[in-house]
Amino acid sequence: xxxxxxxxxxxxxxxxRTTFTLADDHEGxxxxxxxxRPADPDSVPASGPRGAVLHVHGxxxxxxxxxxxxxxxxxxxxxxxxxxxxxxRSLLPGQTANYVTDLAxxxxxxxxxxxAVSAPGLPVVVSAHSTGGLTLPLWLRERxxxxxxxxxxxxxxxxxxxxxxxxxxTGVLDQVGRRTPMRxxxxxxxxxxxxxxxREHEGEFDFDLSWKPLQSWPVYAGWLRAVRRGHAELxxxxxxxxxxxxxxxxxxxxxxxxxxEVHTTDIVLDVEQIRRWAPALGTHVTSIAIxxxxxxxxxSREPARRRAFAELETWVSAYVHKAGADGQ
Numbered sequence: 516x517x518x519x520x521x522x523x524x525x526x527x528x529x530x531x532r533t534t535f536t537l538a539d540d541h542e543g544x545x546x547x548x549x550x551x552r553p554a555d556p557d558s559v560p561a562s563g564p565r566g567a568v569l570h571v572h573g574x575x576x577x578x579x580x581x582x583x584x585x586x587x588x589x590x591x592x593x594x595x596x597x598x599x600x601x602x603x604r605s606l607l608p609g610q611t612a613n614y615v616t617d618l619a620x621x622x623x624x625x626x627x628x629x630x631a632v633s634a635p636g637l638p639v640v641v642s643a644h645s646t647g648g649l650t651l652p653l654w655l656r657e658r659x660x661x662x663x664x665x666x667x668x669x670x671x672x673x674x675x676x677x678x679x680x681x682x683x684x685t686g687v688l689d690q691v692g693r694r695t696p697m698r699x700x701x702x703x704x705x706x707x708x709x710x711x712x713x714r715e716h717e718g719e720f721d722f723d724l725s726w727k728p729l730q731s732w733p734v735y736a737g738w739l740r741a742v743r744r745g746h747a748e749l750x751x752x753x754x755x756x757x758x759x760x761x762x763x764x765x766x767x768x769x770x771x772x773x774x775x776e777v778h779t780t781d782i783v784l785d786v787e788q789i790r791r792w793a794p795a796l797g798t799h800v801t802s803i804a805i806x807x808x809x810x811x812x813x814x815s816r817e818p819a820r821r822r823a824f825a826e827l828e829t830w831v832s833a834y835v836h837k838a839g840a841d842g843q
Contacts, residue, residue: 530584604726641757707782763781779816
């Protein structure tokens with residue numbers, strides 16, 4: 516596995532990107548992409564950055580949440596976001612978008628990203644959203660890394676739906692996903708969530724619709740089987756000791772059309788499931804519900820976003836500040 520020389524990212528300066536060339540899979544060449552933003556110079560102590568953040572996106576997603584990166588950079592932290600294989604910047608022609616059959620398939624690029632951001636000896640805060648919020652803790656437990664802290668934004672901790680779907684349905688999925696992993700799972704996608712975000716629709720953010728389409732990406736049995744196996748591992752308890760912050764919306768929504776509910780609830784995941792399973796991460800978990808937040812808390816409307824950043828500020832001051840000071 517190799518990495519490229521950093522070049523200016525599609526987001527423009529000060530963002531740069533480095534491409535990791537990974538081992539080929541059944542579809543051919545595979546890459547992952549690390550997007551980096553330096554700490555704001557005025558916020559960096561004379562001894563150097565306070566630390567580094569390593570962030571991982573969710574399903575049908577990639578890194579474009581610059582407001583979140585800017586928040587850390589303004590406080591003297593380097594920010595790095597990993598576009599996993601077959602997502603966003605890392606999606607190559609001919610690949611099945613977002614597809615793996617084991618969440619551990621992502622561990623090689625997480626290893627490379629960890630090596631890159633922790634090499635200077637800085638404290639590292641790991642961060643993730645949605646499906647990334649499941650993959651990242653599993654990787655931490657497997658590798659035994661000890662980051663300074665972990666921030667999870669609406670992590671996907673269980674399958675949304677009735678009890679039968681989550682029990683008997685998972686058993687059937689395990690067999691189907693093993694035998695016919697490329698079988699597409701039928702589902703209805705309204706496109707309301709992505710529309711609520713994109714500035715050409717009802718939102719305020721700009722992102723590439725070829726990387727994060729309004730109608731999401733197809734879900735395949737092999738991929739969903741991998742996720743459910745990850746859920747089962749989480750539910751057994753991961754035993755992590757890293758201070759962890761779990762943010763979510765205060766409410767789950769199920770709107771049938773564009774409405775205020777789309778903008779003020781999580782219409783992707785069940786927030787009660789997030790709060791139920793957050794303690795399974797380990798021994799030091801803080802769970803906070805943000806009123807009127809969207810699924811991606813950092814892409815909420817400004818009042819909810821401001822509340823979320825205030826909660827992050829308080830938590831970082833309590834649990835991460837000393838680690839950052841020790842790294843100076």
